[in-house]
Amino acid sequence: MSSILxxxxxxxxxxxxxxxxxxxxxxGVLGSFAVLRKQSLLGDGVSHSSLPGVVMAFVLLGxxxxxxxxxGALVSGLLATLLIISIVRHxxxxxxxxxxxxxxxxxxxxxxxxxxxxxxxxSNQAGLKRFIFGQAxxxxxxxIELMMxxxxxxxxxxxxxxxxFKLVTFDSDFAQSIGFSPKKLNLLLSFMIVLAIIIGLQTxxxxxxxxxxxxxxxxxxxxxxxxxxxxxLSALFGAVSSVAGTAVSSLVPKLPTGPAIVVCVSIIVVVSxxxxxxxGILHRLYRRRKNRILYKLExxxxxxxxx
Amino acid sequence: xxxxxxxxxxAVIVAVACALPGTFLVLRxxxxxSDSITHTILLxxxxxxxxxxxxxxxxxxxxxxxxxxxxxxxxxxxxxxxxLAEDAAIGVVFPLLFSIAIIxxxxxxxxxxxxxxxxxxGELAFAPFDRMIVGGVDIGAKAIxxxxxxxxxxxxxxTLFFKELKLATFDxxxxxxxxxxxxxxxxxxxxxxxxxxxxxxxxxxxxxVVAFMIGPPVTxxxxxxxxxxxxLLSGAIGAVNGVLGYQLAALLDVSIAGxxxxxxxxxxxxxxxxxxxxxxxxxxxxxxxxxxxxxxxTLLFHLSNHENSEEExxxxxxxxxxxxxxxxxxxxxxIMRSLEREGNIRLLDGLARxxxxxxxxxIRNYNTLFSR
Numbered sequence: 090m091s092s093i094l095x096x097x098x099x100x101x102x103x104x105x106x107x108x109x110x111x112x113x114x115x116x117g118v119l120g121s122f123a124v125l126r127k128q129s130l131l132g133d134g135v136s137h138s139s140l141p142g143v144v145m146a147f148v149l150l151g152x153x154x155x156x157x158x159x160x161g162a163l164v165s166g167l168l169a170t171l172l173i174i175s176i177v178r179h180x181x182x183x184x185x186x187x188x189x190x191x192x193x194x195x196x197x198x199x200x201x202x203x204x205x206x207x208x209x210x211x212s213n214q215a216g217l218k219r220f221i222f223g224q225a226x227x228x229x230x231x232x233i234e235l236m237m238x239x240x241x242x243x244x245x246x247x248x249x250x251x252x253x254f255k256l257v258t259f260d261s262d263f264a265q266s267i268g269f270s271p272k273k274l275n276l277l278l279s280f281m282i283v284l285a286i287i288i289g290l291q292t293x294x295x296x297x298x299x300x301x302x303x304x305x306x307x308x309x310x311x312x313x314x315x316x317x318x319x320x321x322l323s324a325l326f327g328a329v330s331s332v333a334g335t336a337v338s339s340l341v342p343k344l345p346t347g348p349a350i351v352v353c354v355s356i357i358v359v360v361s362x363x364x365x366x367x368x369g370i371l372h373r374l375y376r377r378r379k380n381r382i383l384y385k386l387e388x389x390x391x392x393x394x395x396x
Numbered sequence: 397x398x399x400x401x402x403x404x405x406x407a408v409i410v411a412v413a414c415a416l417p418g419t420f421l422v423l424r425x426x427x428x429x430s431d432s433i434t435h436t437i438l439l440x441x442x443x444x445x446x447x448x449x450x451x452x453x454x455x456x457x458x459x460x461x462x463x464x465x466x467x468x469x470x471x472x473x474x475x476x477x478x479x480l481a482e483d484a485a486i487g488v489v490f491p492l493l494f495s496i497a498i499i500x501x502x503x504x505x506x507x508x509x510x511x512x513x514x515x516x517x518g519e520l521a522f523a524p525f526d527r528m529i530v531g532g533v534d535i536g537a538k539a540i541x542x543x544x545x546x547x548x549x550x551x552x553x554x555t556l557f558f559k560e561l562k563l564a565t566f567d568x569x570x571x572x573x574x575x576x577x578x579x580x581x582x583x584x585x586x587x588x589x590x591x592x593x594x595x596x597x598x599x600x601x602x603x604x605v606v607a608f609m610i611g612p613p614v615t616x617x618x619x620x621x622x623x624x625x626x627x628l629l630s631g632a633i634g635a636v637n638g639v640l641g642y643q644l645a646a647l648l649d650v651s652i653a654g655x656x657x658x659x660x661x662x663x664x665x666x667x668x669x670x671x672x673x674x675x676x677x678x679x680x681x682x683x684x685x686x687x688x689x690x691x692x693x694t695l696l697f698h699l700s701n702h703e704n705s706e707e708e709x710x711x712x713x714x715x716x717x718x719x720x721x722x723x724x725x726x727x728x729x730x731i732m733r734s735l736e737r738e739g740n741i742r743l744l745d746g747l748a749r750x751x752x753x754x755x756x757x758x759i760r761n762y763n764t765l766f767s768r
Contacts, residue, residue, distance in 0.1 A: 129484040130428050137603070176668060179679045185483065186614045189427040190664060193607035197657020200603075204651040296435060300491030307480045307488055343503045348495030355492040362479050370477060 096339055106335040108228040108236060109350060112289045112301060113327030115240045118247055119285040120306040120327070121320045122278055125258050130185065131170070131279070132302035134192040135286045136295040138169030140199025144206055155232050159287055166283045169195050174279070232291065239288045243281055247320075254278055255316055293347035300351045301327065308358045311365035330354035399524035402537045404642050406523050407656060409540065410596045411608050411634030413547040416554050417589045418609035419627050422617055423565050428483065429468065429586070430609045432490035433593050436467040439497035446504070457594055464590025465583065467493060520600050520652040539599045546595040553588055554627070561585065562623055604653040608634055611660035618671040637663055691731045693765075694721065696740060696758040699750050712748050 096102050116132075123131055139162035146161025147153060169191050176187040247254065253274050256264040261271040282302070289298045309322035334350030363370050421427050440463025444456045467489060475485035523539040554561065563571040564581035571578045589609075596605045616629035640663075641656030648655070669676045698721060702711040711720055718728040732748060735741045740754035750758070 124481070124484050127481055127483060129481065129487040130431075133428070133431065133487065175676075179676045180618055180668060180671075180674055182614055182617060183422075183425050183427075185425055186422050186427040186610055186617075189431055189606055189610040190614050190661070192431070193603050193610065194657050194661030194664075196603045197607060197651075197654040197661070200651040200654030201645075201648070201658060204654065205648070208649070296494055297491055299487055300495070303484055303487035304491070307484050311479055345498055345502050348498045351491050351495040352499070355488065355495075358488055362474070362477060368479055370479075 096336060099339075102335065102339050104230060104233060105228050105339075105346065106332055108233050109293070109331035109335050109346070110328045111233070111236045111240050112293070113305065113329075113331035113350075113354075114324045115236075115243055115285050115327075116289055116298075116301040117305040117309070117324035117327030118244065118320050119282050120302040120304075121309065121316075121323045122254060122258055123282050123302055124306040124310065125316075126278075128184070128279075128282075129303045129307075130188055130299065131173075131282060132286050133296070133299035134173065134188040135166040135169060135283050136290055136298045137192040138195035139163075139166045139287060139290060139295075140196050141165050141202055142168075144199055144202035148202070148206060155229075155235060155291065159235070159290075162287045162290060163284060165195060166287055167280060170279050170283055174275075228291070236288050239284060243285060246277075246281060250274070250277070258316075293350060297347040297351050300354065304351070304354045304358050305330070308354070308361040311361040311368050326354065326357050330357055399537075400642075400646070402524045402540065403520055403652065404639055406537065406539045406543055406599055407520065407638030407642055407652075408635045409543045409547050410599050411612065411638040411656075412631040413543060413550050413592055414596055414605060414608035415612040415630040415634040416550045416627060417585060417592055419613040419616070419623075419630050420561060420565055420585055421589065422610060422613040423623075427610045427614075428486050429471070430589060430593065431606050432471070432486050433464040433467055433590055434597060434603075434605050435490045436493040436497075437461075437463050437590070437594055437597070439463050439493045439500075440466075442497045442500050446500075460594040461587070461590045463493070464593060465587055468583070468586040468590070520604075520656075523599055543595055543599055546592060550588060550592060553584070557581070557584070565623075600656070601653045604657050607657040607660045608637075611657075611664055612637065615660075615664045615667045618667050618674045633663060634660075688731065688734070691723070691727070692735055692740075693758075693761045695731055695735060695748075696750070696754055696761065699741065699748060700755060700758045703750060709747065714743060714746050714748055717748060 120132070123129055142161035142163070142165025143158045144161070145165070146157050150157050173184070173187045173191050176182050176191070177184050253264070253269055256269065257271050257274045257278070261275075264274070265271050286298055286302065289301055293301055305323040305326035306319070308326050309319045312322055313319050330353035331350050334353040335346055337353070338344040338346040338349040361369070364372075366372055418430065421430055437460035440460035441456050443463070444453070444459025447459075448455050450456075470493075471482070471485045471489045474480060474488060475482040480488070524537045526538045527534050528536055528538040528541050560571070560576045560581050563574070564576060564578045568578040571581070592609070593605050596608065600608070612630035612634035613626065615633050616626045619629060620626050637660045638656055641659040642652060644650075644659060645652040645655035667675065672678060695717070698717070699712055702708050705711075710716055714732070717723075717732075718725050721728070723731075732741065732743070735754070736743060739751055740757050741748050742751050743749075
C-alpha cells in the first residue's frame with residue numbers, strides 16, 4: 090500500500106499519468122462519435138498515415154520539437170482522411186478498403202522519406218520513428234500542456250456543436266433536410282478525431298492509439314442508449330484505464346505503459362460485454378432462460394426438447 | 397542471378413500471392429482484417445518462440461499463421477454478439493493481442509532479437525542474402541521459393557474452390573442453401589490470408605503486405621465487374637506495382653517496401669481519377685449530366701402544368717421562370733437553350749411554350765418517373 094502511495098507522489102508518474110489520463114478522456118469522448126459513425130478504424134488509419142507528415146515537418150522545419158512534429162502529423166493525417174472520404178464519396182470502394190489502401194500508402198511514403206532523411210549528413214533524425222511508435226514514459230511537462238490546450242479546445246467544440254454532431258451521427262439525412270450541412274459537420278468531426286489521434290500518438294503510439302479511440306467507446310456503448318451518458322462513460326473508462334495502466338506499469342518492472350493501458354481498457358470491454366444490464370451476454374442468457382420457463386408454464390414445448 | 401533481379405522476382409511473386417486472397421477481402425468488406433492480422437501474428441511468433449526457444453524454427457511460422465486464424469475467430473466471436481460493429485470488433489481485438497505480445501516480449505524476451513520493428517518493417521533489400529542451397533548448389537534466394545510455394549497454394553485453393561468462394565462472397569445465404577458452408581469458406585479464406593500475410597511479411601514487411609493485399613484489388617475493382625477478370629487484373633497490377641516500385645526505389649535510393657506502397661497508391665490514384673464509368677471524372681460528369689437532365693425535365697413539367705392557364709404569362713415568362721423555379725439566370729438560360737435546341741420548347745413573345753414534341757417528352761418523363 091505504501092508503495093502505491095509513494096507512486097502517486099512520484100513526479101514522473103504524475104506527469105505520465107496526467108498525460109495518459111487526459112488522452113484517455115479526449116479519445117474517449119471523440120471515440121464515441123467515431124464508433125457510432127462506424128469509423129472505428131479511422132484511428133488506426135490516421136495514426137499510420139501521420140508518418141510522412143512527421144518526417145516532412147522535420148525535413149522542412151529542421152526541428153524535432155513536439156509541436157512541429159505534431160503539426161506535420163496533423164497535416165498528413167488530415168490529408169489521408171480527406172482522401173479516404175473522397176474515394177468513398179466518388180467511387181464504389183468501401184470505407185474499409187479505402188482506409189487500408191490510404192494508410193499503407195502513406196506509411197510507405199513515410200518509409201521513403203525516412204530513408205531519404207537518413208542519407209542527409211548530421212541530420213540527427215534519430216527518434217522520428219520512435220515518435221510514431223510512442224513512448225509514454227518520455228512525456229514532458231510541456232507535452233502535457235499542449236495536450237491540455239488541445240483537449241480543452243476539442244471538448245469545447247464537442248459541447249458547442251453537441252446537438253449538430255448528435256444529429257449528423259444518428260440521422261444525417263434529417264440533419265440535411267432541416268438545413269445543417271452534414272458534409273461540413275462530418276469534416277469538422279473528422280478533423281477533431283484526427284487531432285485527438287495525433288495528440289495521443291506520442292503517448293501510446295500508432296497501434297495502441299486506435300485502441301484508445303475505440304475500446305472505451307465500445308465498452309460505454311453497452312451500458313446505455315443515451316449519447317451523453319455514453320460519451321461521459323467512455324471518457325471515464327478511458328481515463329480510469331489510463332491511470333490503472335500507468336500505475337501497473339510503474340509497479341511491475343519491465344511492463345511498457347501503452348500496452349498496459351490497452352490491456353486495462355480491454356478488460357473493461359470484456360466486463361461490459363458480459364455483464365452490462367439489458368444488453369450484456371449474461372443478461373441475454375438469463376432472459377432467454379426466463380422466456381423458456383415462461384413458455385413451458387404456459388404449456389408450450391420449448392425448442393429442441395420436442396416430445 | 398543478380399540480386400536486383402531476384403528482389404524484383406520476389407516482389408512480383410509476393411504481389412500476386414497477396415492480390416489473390418486480397419480480392420476476396422475487398423469484396424467481403426474485410427480489408428482491415430489484413431491490417432489486423434499483420435499485427436497479431438507477432439503474438440503468434442512470440443508464443444511459438446516461448447515453446448521452441450528457437451528463432452529459426454518453422455513452428456514460429458505455424459504459430460503466426462494460427463494466430464491469424466485465432467484473430468479472425470475472436471473478431472467474429474465479438475461481432476456475432478451484435479453488441480458492437482464488425483469494424484469496432486477488429487479495433488478491439490488486434491490492439492489487445494498486439495499489446496499482449498509487446499508485454500511478453502519486454503518482460504520475458506528482452507535479450508532476444510524479437511522486436512516490433514523487425515516484424516513491422518521487413519526489408520526486401522536483404523532477401524537475396526538468404527540463399528537456398530540444395531546439395532551444395534546455390535539455386536537462388538530462399539524467399540523466391542518460400543513465396544513461390546505460397547503463390548502456388550493460393551492459386552491452387554482459389555482455382556479449386558472458385559465457385560464456392562464466389563458464391564459465399566456474393567450471396568452467403570444461397571451458398572448455405574445449396575450446401576456450401578459459408579463459415580467453412582470464410583475460415584478457409586482467412587487461413588489463406590493468414591498464411592499469405594505470414595509468408596509475405598518476412599519478405600516485405602507488414603505495412604507493404606496491406607498495400608499489396610488491398611491496393612491492387614481495389615484498383616481492379618474500379619475497372620471491372622467480373623470476378624475472374626478482377627483476380628487477373630489485380631494480380632497483374634500487383635506485379636506491375638512491384639517492378640515499378642523497385643525501379644523507383646533504385647532510382648532514388650530509398651526504402652524498397654515504401655516505394656512499392658507508394659507506387660501502389662499512385663496507380664490507384666490514376667485509376668481512381670480516370671477509370672471509365674467508375675472513376676472520379678466520369679462520376680462527376682455523370683452527376684452534372686443528371687443535374688441537367690433533371691432540370692430539363694423539371695422545366696418541361698413546369699411549362700406543361702401552366703400551359704393555357706391564366707397564370708401562364710407569369711409562370712412561363714422567359715425572365716420569370718427562374719424566379720418560380722429558384723434557379724440562377726445563367727442556369728435557366730442554359731437549360732432553356734438546350735431545350736430549345738432539342739425542339740422541346742419555343743420562345744415566343746417573351747414566353748416559353750412547349751412544342752408538340754416537348755409535350756410528348758414531358759409525358760414520357762412522367763411515365764418513366766411515376767408509373768411503377
